[in-house]
Amino acid sequence: MRTNTFLFTVLVISIPYSLSADSFTFFNYYHDHMVLQKSSTGTTIWGQSSKVNDVVHIQIDNKEVAQTTVSSHHIWEAKFTSPSDNTPHTVSAVSSLGTIHISDVLFGDVWVCSGQSNMEFNLHGVLNATAEFADSANYPNIRFLHVHRQYSASPLTDIDSVDAVWNTPSEKSLSSFSAVCWLYGKYLSQHFNYPIGLVETNWGGTRIEAWSSPDAVRRCAAFGRKRNQYSQSQLYNAMIYPLLRNTIKGVIWYQGESNAAHAYKYSCQFLEMIMDWRTKFNTASLGTTSSSFPFGFVQLAPWREGEANLGFPQLRWSQTSNIGYVPNGLMQNVFMAVAMDLPDFQSPYGNIHPRYKHEVAYRLYLGALGVAYHETDVDFEGPFPTSARIDKSTSILTVEYDRGLHPIEVRSYNGFEVCCVNQTTTFCNAFDSHWINVTMTSHSFASISLDVSSCSHGNHVTQVRYAWRESPCAFKQCAVYGKMNNLPGPPFTYYVH
Structure with missing residues (x-):
């Protein structure tokens, strides 16, 4: 269990304009x-x-x-x-x-939807947008607000303006609203049949530092001092701080692409931002927002086909505090949607903006049911390893999983690598040249087997990793999926015993 010491900051009150005598x-x-x-x-x-x-x-x-x-x-x-x-x-x-x-x-559950361009990606861009707009009238109890883009060097008491005040759903009102945010709310509404409020506050291309308070920034190494939407705390001050007094259920977050070049820092930055938002929402809302409110995020989707850049997989790992799955001991009451098997290289909006937001939102929704709403019969996670052992006599590495693997088919035998080093080395970092590709030879309901015979000539295997690529597989064609929920197993790196 992680113990956190927070810097409790008194809310700065700054009225942005003078009040008339009878305001x-x-x-x-x-x-x-x-x-x-x-x-x-x-x-x-x-x-x-x-x-x-x-x-x-x-x-x-x-x-x-x-x-x-x-x-x-x-x-x-x-x-x-x-x-x-x-x-x-x-x-x-x-x-x-x-x-x-x-x-x-209406009174129901209010979710804040934040991040960068993939959260900003509007409903017009999804593959069945026409059907979604037509269906939206069936959800009059979903209401939504879109916070206007604004940055500020100091905290603003009120949101500067809204691009859309609280709306009821229609094609016109939803035309520029976040697809992930809307679809997530729609799945919740279908399940619970009570009012859902959605607050969109995002800005494409932005880094996590901009969404983090000065307190959170100080707890992690920071960079970037310019006063714009990309620099530290500027978006927090204008687009999060003014919301802190409001009572909310939780947050969903889709961001990270802009931090991939400094992926190692993200494990600290992301965790501290989550914990800091929780503390500040709770304090400013007179205790009505939980100090451990549920926080869901989208693990980075693919970008470029065949690209060898390892910033994306390293950031996916950092999004989980270098543990590989959530919730975990550091990131409690946190859930995620794995999206690495949803490439859209032909997207007209750029291949960093896949159109498959239904799958993303549905996977977030399953995580919310299990973590935010504590429904015990929901299987919301893909398989994750519990052990990795090698039989030196056969050069077979067996990876065992914590939940059943999909029994019908293996969609790919690829995506696995091992760290092959000499006898005096015990570790490979993510960018080490000693990682070599290995192939799955068999699988069962609980494990897979990998042929590691290519690691020979006095070398030995110390680690195994999976899906450690910017775009690790074709659409829904990664190697590991869950038996019951058909959800992809997340990327991992694991020591071999």
């Missing part, structure tokens, strides 16, 4: 048709007022549920018990300056 408003996050998080710990709502110390009464359908006082920073914030039903409500805030309303408000 009393909700912040930009709050609009008609929105979804607020349904939570046993309460739900937050907040806004601003020009009248310090004024009392604000929060009402749901004209019944008071909470009251609060305007702070010296002109902020009012309240926590209330959310309704238990799935029907629309009117939420009001009443003060001496007047009454403000948001109507058609």
